[in-house]
Amino acid sequence: MDIFLQQIVNGLTIGSLYALVALGYTMVYGVMKLINFAHGDLVALSAFAGLTIYTSIFADGGTSIVAVITVFMFTAAVIAVVGVLLERLAYRPLRTAPRLSAVVSALGAGLVIQNAIMLIWGPNMKIFPSHLFPSDIYHFGGIVITFTQLMILIFSSVLMIALYLFINKTKMGTAIRAVAIDQDAAKLMGINVNKIIMIIFIIGSGLGAVAGLFIGIYYRGITFDMGWMYGLNAFVAAIIGGIGNIPGAMFGGLILGLFNALISGYISSAWAETFTFMLLIVVLIFRPTGILGEKVAEKV
């Protein structure tokens, strides 16, 4: 039983990281109907940028709550700017182009970011210092939670709840939902669609940046091409939950994290992705728009 609970904890940790990344995919998809293939690479970029920011501001290697918060804020801001630039340069000119053109542009943007990371930081694995977070370990009965895991669980829940409230309770959130439903109608109602899309990219990239930093702190080793794997898993999570749907992305991320941990623990980690995609196919066969996705009448 302890082993099972431990696997649940492991699964929820990675699942909440997936959820944070999945939110970025789902928000962009919801508004622009575009798979933002570059999003995973933004996550990787944030880990590298965060490491550089940390080592350049706190060169003495010291750590404090202030230092950690500064690194998170700075990195999120940098990545949000990159996200907005990405939209301006690579996606906005293609808003009226055929669907696949934007997909190719997104793939291209992903390649650019990934290889820019490689050229700037080199092809070798970079390693996060181990003292960014205290290495405390908590025991609850037979299960073990590290301080970092706890932080990941707490922070991602807080961020997700905040986002949910923002989308559902504020005027801006209502505008975002309106744009997602019908851009033209929203424009006629006086909503500045470009501004809304910019906000979407700021929030999505910022959440991705937080996830990227947590990945760096939790797993320590970061590589320039790691974004693809997290991105793909997160995107699958977003589809499983119902793409375009914000609680769906959170739900999908957690489900996928748990599913992965249990498959890895009880079957084999080598087949984890195979099972992930089988889960995706099964979900899509029974619920073509994902678990929490709404049933949309086909537009003809």
Add this chain to the structure above:
Amino acid sequence: MNKTSMISLGFLVVMGVFPFFADSAWLAVGITFLVFSVVAFSQDIILGRAGAFHMGHAAFFGLGAYTTAILNTQYGWPILATWAPAVIIPVAVALITTAPIIHLRGDYLLVTTIGINIIFLQVLENNLFGITGGPNGIFGIDVVTVFGFELFDQIYMYYMAFILLGITLFIMRTLDGSKFGRAMFYINKDDVAAQSMGIDIRYYKLYAFAIGAGLAGAAGSMFVVQYSAVSPEAFDVMQSIMFFTIVLVGGSASLPGVLLGTFVMFVLPEIFREFETARYLVFGLAMILTMILRPRGIWPVKFGNIPAFLKKGKK
């Protein structure tokens, strides 16, 4: 003779005499170009013509490669005998795996086809049934032997790949003029209207997947003999993305476009090896720029709304 046929004929003539001017290094580049052109055309049948968002083509390419490699090294089949299964197995797998998902719309199909590719990779890496060689892959694949004579020289490889490309172009040409070609054209233009006219979208899309997978499998078989080794990462999702991109950057359903895309994506990097590190960065920028400047590809098909085969009054 229309323009497309002229281009393909001219291209075949150029490629046919190329070996007389090339040394062994250039011959190897030529073989790469021929093999990847076949794969790109087979991707174009699925993506460009049938309009199915397919981003897992490396799986079918790899299936052909692995079929040849496994039959040759584990069961001692001569290379020539593996050609038929290297086509049939990818076709069968394509039909089985895409049948349940073929109805998925656009992006959903795209992600599930990525899934097919990833599952294929895991099967290879995890050495399922102990025949794939795991992450190392399979080494020491024979060369083609005809009547006991080993066709070891590169020039034989080149002309085998050349013939395969010729066959591919012939198949594409036949397809365009056939019922399939017309059905594809309508599905691509407006699938709902096509469906209400009684065109069975599901059937034609599966048909496209089957032909595309078969051709890719044949190319894979060539690929594995050329390098006498095969390993999983040659068929990873990045490869699939490359095939996907070649078609869209070159121009969907455009013969010169797809050739141009293959040349840029697979041949230029072989020539300019020094730029290898920055290569994908340049690709990425080129992909964005091309799409912004020419959303339908560098060399798009320029038909009006009426395709050539209808204009000629063909019934």
Add this chain to the structure above:
Amino acid sequence: MRILPRVAASVAVCALLVTAGSAADVIKIGVQAPITGKYANEGQSIDNGVRLVIDQLNAKGGLLGKQLEVVSCDDEGKAQKAAICARKLVNEGVLAVIGSYTSGATEAAQTTYFRNKTLQTSDGTSGSLTKQKYWTFFRNSFRNSDQAAFTATYLVKEKGYKNIVVISDYSGYSVDLADSAAKSIKSEGGNVIYQGKIKSGTQNFTAVLTKIKSMNPDAIYFAGYYTDGGLIRAQQQQLGIKADFIGGDANDNPDFVKLAGKSAEGTILVNFPTAEFLPYDAAKIFIKDYTAKYGKAPSSVWALMNVDGLNAILHAAKETKSLDTKTISNYLHTLRDFPGITGPVSFREDGERINTKFNIYEIQANGKYKIINK
């Protein structure tokens, strides 16, 4: 159609560029190594090491009156890329190829070199590398089975571990080492309670480690590479698994300590003597020259092994006054105690290097190694 002449012109220009370089009368030495990718720092060390040797030799007048030139090909540690590299290097007309770092990439290229009568020397340790008995191939390191037997004796006889877990990744090298180790542990009378595989590069190994935790092992033997080993060690500690961690030779890399952080302390590594512990003068001089030229020491002993392979080939060419690969190979097969950086170099008839010894290190709190074998 206007584009055709332009394409033709650029192709012609490219052809000129390619052919221009190959005219001069030089001896080409190929390097096939993972210069980028996961094992980049190993690959770069091999490339740097070979270039250093060749530069020094050229300054002294070259080999048999000819200058030498190094041609490198990056195989990224991947088999398919390795096969492509093999083709390219053969097309370049190299005399011998140094590399690659991983057994898989080495094996993928082996057949091509053999068919084209090109010599190859590699540090790959998989047993299968010398199985074919290609006359072109020379292993400059040692076999996995030797290391496994040595490790098993240590684990079972010296430390007296009862329950041992053996983990590998899916690569040929790792599986081979893990299988040999499991076999040797059993034949020493030890108990392998679990033999599992992890997927290299996944970062999150908690699932399999949690499973291992329930088995209460005395020791975990990891037969994979440092990029995963460091993380496994760190996550093992986080999950509170008390077992000792013993890493195979590929864990011997400075990044292991960085990845494992504080958890690195107490880790035991089994390897051929690390560069800094090599007692030979040749080693000290080479490392000094290397550090002077590149500003850092070679990342591990693997680069030095490859340099020994290279030096042995150059020595053979000089002694036989021949650039015929078969002649060089015949000479190498009878080579005995050539003074190498990593100790005396001798080759068996099947291309196997003979007489290698191992060290056992324990990583200290400051990240430094301490030799603990007798």
